[in-house]
Amino acid sequence: MTGQQHTHVAFFNWGDLTADHPEKMARQPFNKDNPDGPLELCTCSECGAALMLDDKERRIRVAVPNVMGYDDAAFPDATYHAFWDESKGYPKPSDGRPVYDGLQPSFTWPAGV
Structure with missing residues (x-):
């Protein structure tokens, strides 16, 4: 989705x-x-910068640090690979972290606000 x-x-x-x-x-x-x-x-209506993903059901918000201008080093290390899609032709990550085609199976959506 980010082109990366x-x-x-x-x-x-x-x-x-x-x-x-x-x-x-x-x-x-x-x-x-x-x-x-x-x-x-969500993007800035004035400059078009990507700000965050917002959930209309008010459960989560998502930041993509390197796309949204956040300090990537301030975020904790990733614990797993999500949304890996073999149809893109990329090799499966092999850094020892689990790899899933979606969110990790133990992920549960929080209740909405």
């Missing part, structure tokens, strides 16, 4: 990641194949 072979993504409980000026965020569907899905890409 891999990227670091951080999930937050919905209320733990906020925007200083939510009224300045433009929202568009995150997944073109599921435009009515729960996730929206």
